[in-house]
Amino acid sequence: MNNKKVKELKVSAIENGTVIDHIPAQAMFHVIRILNLENFENMVMFATNLESKKYGTKGIIKVSNKYFAPEELNKIALVAPHASIIEIRDFQVARKTVVEIPDKINDIVKCFNPNCVTNHEDVRAHFTVTDKEEIRLKCHYCEKITSKNTMEFR
Amino acid sequence: MKHKSLVSINDYTKEEQLRILELAQEFEKNPVQRIMEDYVVASLFFEPSTRTRLSFESAANRLGAKIVGFSEASNTSVKKGESLRDTILTVANYSDLIVMRNPIEGSARFASEISSVPIINAGDGANQHPTQTLLDLYSIQKTQGSLDNLEVALVGDLKYGRTVHSLVIALCNFNTTFHLVSPVELKLPRAVKMHIKEKNLAYHQYTELEDVLPKSDVLYMTRIQKERFSDPLEYERIKNSYILHADMLPDTKENFRVMHPLPRVNEIHTSVDKSPKAYYFEQALNGVFVRQALMTLILGIK
Numbered sequence: 313m314n315n316k317k318v319k320e321l322k323v324s325a326i327e328n329g330t331v332i333d334h335i336p337a338q339a340m341f342h343v344i345r346i347l348n349l350e351n352f353e354n355m356v357m358f359a360t361n362l363e364s365k366k367y368g369t370k371g372i373i374k375v376s377n378k379y380f381a382p383e384e385l386n387k388i389a390l391v392a393p394h395a396s397i398i399e400i401r402d403f404q405v406a407r408k409t410v411v412e413i414p415d416k417i418n419d420i421v422k423c424f425n426p427n428c429v430t431n432h433e434d435v436r437a438h439f440t441v442t443d444k445e446e447i448r449l450k451c452h453y454c455e456k457i458t459s460k461n462t463m464e465f466r
Numbered sequence: 467m468k469h470k471s472l473v474s475i476n477d478y479t480k481e482e483q484l485r486i487l488e489l490a491q492e493f494e495k496n497p498v499q500r501i502m503e504d505y506v507v508a509s510l511f512f513e514p515s516t517r518t519r520l521s522f523e524s525a526a527n528r529l530g531a532k533i534v535g536f537s538e539a540s541n542t543s544v545k546k547g548e549s550l551r552d553t554i555l556t557v558a559n560y561s562d563l564i565v566m567r568n569p570i571e572g573s574a575r576f577a578s579e580i581s582s583v584p585i586i587n588a589g590d591g592a593n594q595h596p597t598q599t600l601l602d603l604y605s606i607q608k609t610q611g612s613l614d615n616l617e618v619a620l621v622g623d624l625k626y627g628r629t630v631h632s633l634v635i636a637l638c639n640f641n642t643t644f645h646l647v648s649p650v651e652l653k654l655p656r657a658v659k660m661h662i663k664e665k666n667l668a669y670h671q672y673t674e675l676e677d678v679l680p681k682s683d684v685l686y687m688t689r690i691q692k693e694r695f696s697d698p699l700e701y702e703r704i705k706n707s708y709i710l711h712a713d714m715l716p717d718t719k720e721n722f723r724v725m726h727p728l729p730r731v732n733e734i735h736t737s738v739d740k741s742p743k744a745y746y747f748e749q750a751l752n753g754v755f756v757r758q759a760l761m762t763l764i765l766g767i768k
């Protein structure tokens with residue numbers, strides 16, 4: 313049995329919905345959180361630690377009967393910058409896109425600065441993305457930079 | 467500028483900043499006027515900062531304003547666990563303008579978003595202290611006759627010094643050439659240098675104070691704190707290399723002036739104090755006029 317067939321057995325096809333592919337294995341949990349799939353009522357399938365020629369191991373998520381707005385999906389670019397999005401309609405690939413880091417990040421990331429007002433008062437941090445390559449987020453409140461290695465999700 | 471909070475120096479355009487400096491000149495000539503008699507200024511100092519508080523309160527007092535507030539959080543409802551949100555919403559009912567100092571970074575921005583009256587940030591932790599920047603600009607303009615095309619040397623802790631960061635950003639509007647003197651560990655952060663680069667201005671970095679003295683118009687000194695060094699030996703090694711003495715002044719330009727946000731520790735030797743090139747005490751006094759200008763513009767009196 314070749315790899316392709318094994319994959320198909322692990323994550324079966326959906327009739328209608330969205331496939332999110334090329335998620336780094338260690339980012340799966342974050343993607344689920346960011347898209348709020350934990351509280352999703354339709355069928356959601358996950359597979360992780362699949363072999364990937366490009367990235368070593370990857371994860372894949374299939375969400376049936378759901379199409380996301382690009383703004384919503386772009387949030388996952390913070391943890392899965394190379395994720396590809398495949399819209400399935402009637403078992404066919406209807407559209408294939410890639411995620412893009414947005415200019416602004418709201419709600420999903422915590423400011424790393426322990427002395428920031430967002431970690432003391434009932435107010436959520438939001439950020440301007442100052443560097444999309446290295447991922448640097450400038451907090452609207454304390455103006456400090458949260459970077460990839462200090463990033464925490466709420 | 468009416469009703470516009472001042473949280474970061476960038477909240478105001480170059481033109482608005484210049485308007486404040488222009489009006490500050492008028493207040494310097496005539497600092498006692500009863501033009502704020504109908505106004506209440508709330509002065510909320512969640513951490514003590516006597517110098518800044520006295521400057522604001524003196525500025526408001528001389529214009530006849532009433533001042534309410536506190537000078538430290540220990541005897542207030544804040545100590546009893548009241549949120550900043552509730553404090554601001556309450557105080558906004560009793561005042562026309564809130565001057566706030568708070569050690570929490572971003573607190574002033576947050577306050578400006580929930581308050582019905584304008585907020586002046588008098589320092590939010592290590593983040594911003596825009597009225598210091600305005601008084602620095604005023605002092606530079608006053609001593610040099612102009613803000614344009616100056617050679618400005620900044621010395622000391624350029625990495626963590628918030629007054630340095632804001633001043634650099636503000637001076638980027640005036641075709642400044644920057645001379646940055648610091649230990650290697652305390653160089654100006656990349657994010658601040660970006661502002662200089664965006665305006666295509668020149669900056670030069672040095673580790674020796676002597677190298678910049680002959681070419682500078684303004685020498686802006688700051689304090690180097692021991693806590694900033696992971697290696698205490700490194701601090702011991704460099705701590706005396708950024709100290710200005712009177713015998714270093716003869717080679718400087720005629721218009722050369724020494725500035726410092728104060729308080730100083732030992733980085734400017736007291737021998738400098740009596741030189742006509744020492745400007746740091748007058749610089750602090752300028753804060754009163756700049757704050758008078760700022761408050762009256764925000765309140766729409768001027």
Ligand SMILES: [Zn+2]
Nearest residue numbers: 423428451454
């Ligand atoms: Zn923050």
